[in-house]
Amino acid sequence: MRKHLFLFITIFVIATSTFLLNRGQPVKESITFFPIDPNVVFLNAFTKLNLLDEKKPDQYSVDWKIGSTLEREAYLRQDIGFLYANGRLKGKMGKWKQNTAHLSQQQTIYDKDSSHLEAVSFHHAEIHYDNKQIFSAQTMSADHLYVIHSSFSPLQSFRTPETKEETEWKTTIDKMTNQGLDSSWTNAIENFSIRRDQYIMIPLTNLIDYNNRPLPGFTKHESERILGNLWEGLYKNYFLGIKKRDGTVVEPEDSIVPLILLAKNKSHLLTVTETRDGEPIMLRQQIPRSR
Template sequence: MHNKFKYYIFLLLLVIVFVTYTIFPHQQTKESILFFSIEKEARFTKTKTSLHQTSSAFGEQYHLLWSIESTLDRKAYLRQDVGLLYENGQLKGTLGIKKWKTNTETIKEQKIVSNSESALFQAITFHYGELHNGESIRSTQKMSNAQLYMIVSPSKHASSFIHPKNKAESEWQVALNQYTTQRLQSLWIKGKAKYGLTNKELISIPLTDLYQYNQTPIRGLSVADTQKIIGQLWEGLYKNYMIGFRNENKPPMNPIGSYLPLVVINLKEKTLYVLIPTKDQDYVLLKQRIS
């Protein structure tokens, strides 16, 4: 009799769990950017990524305020802005991951980033909204970016600039640009050779340059096709890079410390690749079909 009572209690608990998940499915957490057909009527009235120095310690650690913000011209069923920050070509941090907002127009996120060396900081943000109209679901998207040069000298306070204002800053700009470009180009060349992505007809775009295609088409594509590819690309990046990525059969890896991904598009084969040099200078290659 006692065992039969325990059995009925167990069945009752199963029924309660089933009913809860059936009646309240909206309570399950959604943790993914999903691309839907673009809602042409929706407009972002503001999209902004910014980097500002907040301290100028004498030859020691400095701090940056990294902010992202956007406002849509209407309330969206779901809103999310996700940001990536690179220091001399290496991923320094992410912002907005798994931070969804519902029934809102505006998102603001910020983070303090600390460092102690001279560096070129590059940030890119994907601003996203999911729009519902009855049974119709569409999305809206836009990108923004920011760049900042931080200079550290043992005999001076840490300083920063976006555009050089004197000869010394111009020299630092050239030096940091060359250092970052050379280390990335070396990694990308080796990675493209490893995976056979050396055809001259392929289109290669560093991830931090994608913001240039908000309204401008990628070579060989229309604006509409470009927006579709970019939306699908960020969907893939969110799932397979920003919240962790795999290298073959190894456990998921934290992307922090990995190097700037290179987007490679093969229009002839209708395939998009994302070449990601890992922190230990191995490679992960993501692949998407494009239509």
């Protein structure tokens, strides 16, 4: 009897310990797309860039903020963001938290050159229901800012030029940035023998244009799924590091703005970029058929 009682207690303790350990395991940091829940929306989501009033002769600083609030608590909330300066990745931010509706994060970015700063963010929620069903809620936000840092003029910033001088600065910076991006994108497209005429091309920094309207040739429902899967792929294969052809993984900083190539036959999409050292990179995602 005593032996059986001891065996029962031992089994109970092991089972209880296993249960508690499993309950205490942290949720893996990731973005995973699930079907969109039409009944759950973001109350707000924002990305903001503001020039800080810090007077230093050799550099300037910019406040970069990302935040979002869901209308209800979610099992998992996650926001990620990229900041590009003249077409190259200047910084990234990511934050995740369980059982919350709100997220916010901030960074101070330092630079010395006149720049067009472009920030884009993805706001995601993983929603679990008692019947074991899992859904997503998602949205995007973006901001941009021209910062002029020159010995010939005072430190200034603007989003839309209002003077002749600001217009000239915008033209100069845009021309330089676009030339660099076009050269890098062309190099990647030619390296992977991609036929341009078979794709619709959208820079990552322009994806915000499709936050509230469908991608070309797709319905709103299809676009939500494509964007959700795209950001899932960007998180795993770009935000966390870029895998090069030799198998090494490098940080994405100083890589060029990814170019999204959406196949006109609706079968797949490609994402091309270029690492800091100039190696072209391509990611491919299949587009599931509509159900």
